[in-house]
Amino acid sequence: MLGYIRTDAKELRLREHESYRALYCGLCRRMGKCTGQCSRFSLSYDFVFLAALRYSFGREIPEIEKRRCPVHPLRPRPMAKPSEALTYCAHASALLTYHKCRDDCRDERGGRRLRGYLARGFFRPAYRKAKKALPELDLAIRESLSALSDYENTPDAVPSADRPAALFGELMATVFSYGLSPSDARVAAAMGRAVGHWIYLVDAADDLVEDQKKGRFNPLLLLFENSPTSEDLERVKLSLTGQLMRGEQALLLMDSFATPEIKEIIYNIFYLGLPSCAERVLEKAEKQLSQEKRDP
Amino acid sequence: MNDPYYILGVSRDATDRELRAAYKRRKKQYRSPTLGQRDLRDLTDARKKQIDEAYRQIRRARRSEPALSFAECVLPDPTLGAQVRVLLEEGNFGEADALLRRAPVSARNAEWYFLMGRVQEQRSYFLDALHMMDSALRIDPGNAEYRTARETLKQTLEEQGISCKRSRKGRWSKADWGECCCECVGEIGCECCCEVCDGPC
Numbered sequence: 152m153l154g155y156i157r158t159d160a161k162e163l164r165l166r167e168h169e170s171y172r173a174l175y176c177g178l179c180r181r182m183g184k185c186t187g188q189c190s191r192f193s194l195s196y197d198f199v200f201l202a203a204l205r206y207s208f209g210r211e212i213p214e215i216e217k218r219r220c221p222v223h224p225l226r227p228r229p230m231a232k233p234s235e236a237l238t239y240c241a242h243a244s245a246l247l248t249y250h251k252c253r254d255d256c257r258d259e260r261g262g263r264r265l266r267g268y269l270a271r272g273f274f275r276p277a278y279r280k281a282k283k284a285l286p287e288l289d290l291a292i293r294e295s296l297s298a299l300s301d302y303e304n305t306p307d308a309v310p311s312a313d314r315p316a317a318l319f320g321e322l323m324a325t326v327f328s329y330g331l332s333p334s335d336a337r338v339a340a341a342m343g344r345a346v347g348h349w350i351y352l353v354d355a356a357d358d359l360v361e362d363q364k365k366g367r368f369n370p371l372l373l374l375f376e377n378s379p380t381s382e383d384l385e386r387v388k389l390s391l392t393g394q395l396m397r398g399e400q401a402l403l404l405m406d407s408f409a410t411p412e413i414k415e416i417i418y419n420i421f422y423l424g425l426p427s428c429a430e431r432v433l434e435k436a437e438k439q440l441s442q443e444k445r446d447p
Numbered sequence: 448m449n450d451p452y453y454i455l456g457v458s459r460d461a462t463d464r465e466l467r468a469a470y471k472r473r474k475k476q477y478r479s480p481t482l483g484q485r486d487l488r489d490l491t492d493a494r495k496k497q498i499d500e501a502y503r504q505i506r507r508a509r510r511s512e513p514a515l516s517f518a519e520c521v522l523p524d525p526t527l528g529a530q531v532r533v534l535l536e537e538g539n540f541g542e543a544d545a546l547l548r549r550a551p552v553s554a555r556n557a558e559w560y561f562l563m564g565r566v567q568e569q570r571s572y573f574l575d576a577l578h579m580m581d582s583a584l585r586i587d588p589g590n591a592e593y594r595t596a597r598e599t600l601k602q603t604l605e606e607q608g609i610s611c612k613r614s615r616k617g618r619w620s621k622a623d624w625g626e627c628c629c630e631c632v633g634e635i636g637c638e639c640c641c642e643v644c645d646g647p648c
Contacts, residue, residue: 309548309563313572352574374578382458386581389604390574396604397571 159423177231190277205236249278295322323347345398451501
């Protein structure tokens with residue numbers, strides 16, 4: 152579920168790219184301080200998007216300083232200084248990573264299940280620290296993932312890909328809006344709902360052909376009766392656009408952004424990064440489907 | 448294969464417009480042979496005849512297809528469809544969804560799929576909505592209401608979906624707000640002055 156929320160780097164100005172990297176490095180450093188050095192292995196650009204949003208909603212301005220890091224020891228790099236937004240993202244990342252590992256232990260089989268057990272043990276110390284800082288968020292994530300798991304394990308009378316995606320969207324809505332004022336929480340939750348729904352469908356499309364081969368659960372396979380076609384992928388593409396349209400309504404309601412660079416980063420991710428990622432995933436699925444048809 | 452849809456390369460739920468475009472496209476592929484290909488003229492003519500016949504067959508079938516009887520078109524419990532439509536108008540989508548799900552599997556005909564699609568559309572479940580509407584059209588391809596609803600949803604997602612450009616001035620503008628006269632967005636050195644770019648690009 153990670154790795155889909157990226158910028159289209161070619162369209163970023165250099166100062167925006169530097170700001171983006173500074174948030175990434177700042178988040179990594181913050182994760183090391185708040186949730187332990189092991190948690191830094193779960194760092195991803197997806198949480199940089201969340202950090203950019205939280206800076207804007209929290210009316211905080213990221214301050215950049217040059218620090219060295221263990222991975223790049225030679226030259227100091229621009230890093231965002233510690234802030235509430237980064238602290239929150241560090242804790243949220245630890246909680247979501249641990250719960251994802253827990254789900255893999257329960258739902259997956261074979262190599263993935265073993266990896267889930269190992270990863271769960273590896274990220275447990277980080278989880279404990281994050282749970283101490285945000286116990287209500289941990290409970291909300293646990294309940295949402297449990298509802299999602301119940302849905303996935305219970306056959307639905309009317310097969311649907313959007314119902315589990317909406318459950319995941321609700322989880323993201325909680326993560327995006329936790330701790331904000333009521334008016335900001337509404338906008339953040341709407342954005343989270345749309346982005347979460349989008350992520351779930353893109354992840355399902357990414358694993359479509361592999362899940363078909365290995366007989367794993369995939370909501371799109373259920374909807375398309377285990378034989379997806381190009382027309383089905385066209386429908387997925389349109390529905391992904393629809394979800395981004397919902398998110399755009401929330402984006403346009405955001406009154407202010409932390410800095411002009413943060414605004415450009417968020418717009419770049421939303422208008423360029425996400426659609427191009429969806430296109431890439433669907434093209435790959437289309438290619439794999441046609442290869443399957445040629446050599447079954 | 449003798450399936451006329453396969454010959455024309457369209458899906459069964461293609462609109463009349465798409466069908467005509469596909470027919471023209473296929474005919475164009477087999478236009479009069481140029482130098483060096485005259486020895487295949489008979490095969491080319493046979494293929495052109497096949498395409499004409501496939502197109503005629505589909506048009507004939509669509510025009511003269513016996514309309515599903517009223518009983519087949521509407522839900523077996525005629526009040527269910529009316530109830531769902533009322534709930535849709537009231538904005539009570541959760542209740543409409545639950546009502547449709549309670550209907551037995553034998554009741555899932557074209558109207559059931561169509562109303563399910565409308566309900567999912569209102570809940571922003573676009574993938575399910577498109578899937579349901581296509582299923583309704585597969586059962587009842589001649590139904591104008593279903594076709595219009597599906598085309599409207601598809602058009603909204605295709606044309607008004609987000610796609611943005613950033614101009615040199617750093618402003619984000621949606622692609623559907625109008626194209627710049629010279630497609631200069633993002634290019635340096637353009638001296639065009641137009642309404643979309645609001646001055647020099």
